[in-house]
Amino acid sequence: MNKKVVCLILGIMCLILTYGICVQIKTVNSTNSPISTNNEENNLRNEVLKAKEKYDNKYQELEQAEKQLEEERKNATENNTELSNLEDQIKNKNKLLGLTEVTGQGVIITLTDSPTSMSSNFLDLNDALVHDMDILMVVNELKNAGAEAISVNDQRIMPTTAIDCDGNIIKVNGEKIGPEFEIKAIGLPERFVTLDRPGGYLYKLREWGIVTSLEKSNNITIPKYSGVINFKYAQNEK
Amino acid sequence: MKKGKIVMIVTIGIVCFILALVMSMQFKVVQETDITSIETMREAELRSELSNWKQKYEEINEKYEETSKKVQEYKEKKQSDNETSTLLQEELEQINMGLGNTNVQGEGIEITLTDTEDNKIYADNLLIIVNSLRLAGAEAISINEERIVNMTDIVYITEKFVKVNGQRILAPYVIKAIGNQTYLESALLGNGGYVDELKISGYDVKIKKDKNIKILKYNDEISSKYINN
Numbered sequence: 001m002n003k004k005v006v007c008l009i010l011g012i013m014c015l016i017l018t019y020g021i022c023v024q025i026k027t028v029n030s031t032n033s034p035i036s037t038n039n040e041e042n043n044l045r046n047e048v049l050k051a052k053e054k055y056d057n058k059y060q061e062l063e064q065a066e067k068q069l070e071e072e073r074k075n076a077t078e079n080n081t082e083l084s085n086l087e088d089q090i091k092n093k094n095k096l097l098g099l100t101e102v103t104g105q106g107v108i109i110t111l112t113d114s115p116t117s118m119s120s121n122f123l124d125l126n127d128a129l130v131h132d133m134d135i136l137m138v139v140n141e142l143k144n145a146g147a148e149a150i151s152v153n154d155q156r157i158m159p160t161t162a163i164d165c166d167g168n169i170i171k172v173n174g175e176k177i178g179p180e181f182e183i184k185a186i187g188l189p190e191r192f193v194t195l196d197r198p199g200g201y202l203y204k205l206r207e208w209g210i211v212t213s214l215e216k217s218n219n220i221t222i223p224k225y226s227g228v229i230n231f232k233y234a235q236n237e238k
Numbered sequence: 239m240k241k242g243k244i245v246m247i248v249t250i251g252i253v254c255f256i257l258a259l260v261m262s263m264q265f266k267v268v269q270e271t272d273i274t275s276i277e278t279m280r281e282a283e284l285r286s287e288l289s290n291w292k293q294k295y296e297e298i299n300e301k302y303e304e305t306s307k308k309v310q311e312y313k314e315k316k317q318s319d320n321e322t323s324t325l326l327q328e329e330l331e332q333i334n335m336g337l338g339n340t341n342v343q344g345e346g347i348e349i350t351l352t353d354t355e356d357n358k359i360y361a362d363n364l365l366i367i368v369n370s371l372r373l374a375g376a377e378a379i380s381i382n383e384e385r386i387v388n389m390t391d392i393v394y395i396t397e398k399f400v401k402v403n404g405q406r407i408l409a410p411y412v413i414k415a416i417g418n419q420t421y422l423e424s425a426l427l428g429n430g431g432y433v434d435e436l437k438i439s440g441y442d443v444k445i446k447k448d449k450n451i452k453i454l455k456y457n458d459e460i461s462s463k464y465i466n467n
Binding site: 010013017020021024025027038040041044045047048050053054055058059062063065066068069072073075076080082083087088089090092093094095096097098099102103104105106116117134136137140141143146147148149150157159160161162163164174186188189227228229230231232233234235236237 | 250254255257260261262264265275277280281284285287288290292294295297298299300301302303305306308309312313315316319322323325326327329330331333334335336337339340341343344345346359362366370372375376377379386388389390391392394416417418443452453460461462463464465466467
């Protein structure tokens, strides 16, 4: 009798374990197979790499052209205070717009998915992950605290920047970013610290199990926008 | 008999331990798999990735031509202060447009959100709509004539007021956006669109397409104190 029960329990345990392993193997197979058997996929992959390389090359050319433009602008204006004034304005406004790299004091906020998501919170995984909306809210609070430049995982926040998700991948400026999320902001650090207040959004995130940190820094670098601003529909009013 | 049982239990224990170890390793592998890596992409993803890079190349190529042209112009015109000044003004105008410091017009949509007894509109609702509009390629946005610029915050102070650019605004909220009318509308109304969701929950939201939307400029000078020169 006793033996039968033991056998039965063992049988069930083995069954569950086997099932678990099968699921795992299937998942791994479907997500992580660098060597594809499909020829067409390999070709496509090559094409993508080529397209990316072409883009990268052009991007470098563009950066050079931009440097040249800055120099020529300087050359053309250096003998005239009125003109060099205008040149200064262009430089400053490009910084504010997000077209040049900027440095200054500020904070770095990091958001990390809950490390316990795999065990204790198994059924409520969703709560323990960082979502696009969470990043949107934190960025909004930074703006409220007087941020002058912000980036999320080195994607510069622009007037046209959307933060959204495609399945479970978060996108900023249309570029995919993954955890952990690093949000940098330039401004008065003392004002940014208020983001950590009880009841604030970071506090809520921590209650959901997300790991957050906020660090003041005197030397923050925020990269420029890597895309292009292009007005197709809007025109300046005459 | 008793010895045999102990051996059995120990064996099973060890086997279970090994299995658990293998499983946790598997979990780790799955977790560490880089979802953004090209190596793991499937055909459909690869295709969209390819068109994505091509499109980005086109954009950046255009920008490159434009920049090269400007370099050329500066070179040619640097003898004349007048002509250089015109060039500088042109560049400034473009930058100001990007910053939101000019009045703009163009096709787009107008969204009107009205408070009802059961459903009040909060700052977060507006923030999400603005984000959806940006995703659909909006080039200029305003809420109750407050221009949304790069560092615009949308927050509520008490349950009663929404603050945009530090200015109090009151319901009804009128959001204007310039961009492709169809894209803008379908981003909000399409399957899972945010305005759809609001409507289903009983909110009062109206969308109007318009061939000629006018959006006012941001009135203050945008400046910085903490960005190093």
